[in-house]
Amino acid sequence: MKKRRVFLKLSGEALAGPKKTGFDEDTVKEVARQVKLSVDAGIQVGIVIGGGNFWRGRTSEAIDRTKADQIGMLATVMNCIYVSEIFRNTGMMTQILTPFECGSMTKLFSKDRANKYFEKGMVVFFAGGTGHPYFSTDTGIALRAIEMDADQILLAKSIDGVYDSDPARNPEARRYDTIHIQEVIDRKLAVVDLTASILCMEHKMPLAVFDLNEKDGIANAMQGKINGTTVTVG
Numbered sequence: 001m002k003k004r005r006v007f008l009k010l011s012g013e014a015l016a017g018p019k020k021t022g023f024d025e026d027t028v029k030e031v032a033r034q035v036k037l038s039v040d041a042g043i044q045v046g047i048v049i050g051g052g053n054f055w056r057g058r059t060s061e062a063i064d065r066t067k068a069d070q071i072g073m074l075a076t077v078m079n080c081i082y083v084s085e086i087f088r089n090t091g092m093m094t095q096i097l098t099p100f101e102c103g104s105m106t107k108l109f110s111k112d113r114a115n116k117y118f119e120k121g122m123v124v125f126f127a128g129g130t131g132h133p134y135f136s137t138d139t140g141i142a143l144r145a146i147e148m149d150a151d152q153i154l155l156a157k158s159i160d161g162v163y164d165s166d167p168a169r170n171p172e173a174r175r176y177d178t179i180h181i182q183e184v185i186d187r188k189l190a191v192v193d194l195t196a197s198i199l200c201m202e203h204k205m206p207l208a209v210f211d212l213n214e215k216d217g218i219a220n221a222m223q224g225k226i227n228g229t230t231v232t233v234g
Contacts, residue, residue, distance in 0.1 A: 005044040005118065006222050007126075007135070007145040008035070008154045012053035012127035014212045021053050028083055031156075031218060032090045035123060036187060039092055040223040044118045045222070046148060047071060047125050049142035051075025066215045068106055069133035076137060080127035093122040098132030114148055142199040153200070153207045154190065160192055160211035161229035178230045181207075191231055200233060207231040 010031065017024025036047055048097050054075035058068035077098060084094040105129060107113060107197040116140030129140040136216045145153050159167070160175070162184070167173040181201045184191050191197065193208060200207060210217050220227065 002041055003044050004153070004222075004224075005046070005148065005150045006154055007046040007141055007148070007150045008049065008150050008156060008218065008222075009141045010047065010049045010083075010156055010212070011158070012075065014052040014156065014158055015049065015079065015083065016171060018054040023053070023079075023082055025086070026153065027058070028086045028092070030152065031093070031212075032087045034216060034218040035222075036092055037219045038089050039121065039123060041223070043222050045123045046114075046118075046144065047080070047083070047123060048124070048137055048144065049076055049079040050137045051079060054078065066133040069129075069135075073100075073128045073131070076129060077106065077127040078152070080125040081105060084125050087123055090227075093120065094125060095122050096125040096127050098126075098128035100128060102128075111147055116147075118148075134197065136193050138196035139199065142192065142196040142205065146199060146203045146205050150205070155207060155209045156212035156218055156221075157209055158212060159209075160214065160227070161209050162189055162231070165191075176229045178232055181231055181233050184231060191229075200231075204233040206233050 015028055016022055016026040039045055051072045055072045058065050067212050080096050084096055096106040098106040099109050114124055115130050126144045129135055129137050130143055141153055162176050162179055164188040165173045185197050208221055208226045210221050210226055
């Protein structure tokens with residue numbers, strides 16, 4: 001019987017906690033606790049982490065866009081190394097894959113290699129985005145989840161789902177329980193960026209959005225219990 005395989009996207013800012021930069025160890029340990037519950041239950045887990053706790057794109061006209069994006073890719077590698085070590089400290093086995101060589105710090109991505117790690121019960125971190133500029137970690141997780149035949153992409157955010165408008169600005173904003181990916185694209189609801197949305201639509205990769213800080217939100221989502229918004233593709 002095929003095991004459930006989910007890809008979890010974590011924002012770098014979320015891992016920084018109240019400090020907004022660097023790492024908040026208690027936050028990362030709580031993520032690790034919840035992921036371990038799922039791994040122990042036999043769920044295969046792939047993880048992509050943004051780099052926003054270190055770098056937010058091209059912040060200066062003095063920096064070329066390609067170089068700025070490369071800095072962002074390296075920020076995601078740093079994040080994955082840190083989070084991977086916290087996971088290992090809680091008793092999980094992990095591996096970090098990147099689309100470019102990082103010496104002995106990571107392994108070079110291939111589908112066969114990733115599948116081998118999943119079959120061994122490891123949590124696999126997909127760092128470095130797509131390896132190319134102009135593509136976000138949203139696109140990175142969509143690409144890898146599709147390539148690795150994941151069942152679903154889980155987006156742990158600082159907001160508890162997808163709304164029809166910004167709830168921070170509009171107190172009347174309505175949260176969707178379910179929404180089709182086509183409507184997300186048409187209404188520019190920014191669940192993930194447009195490139196990632198179109199990839200998910202074309203390859204029928206469902207997503208779910210939920211609050212990272214909800215008690216056991218990650219563990220529940222990995223079991224298919226979404227207290228947030230499910231983005232359908234069928």
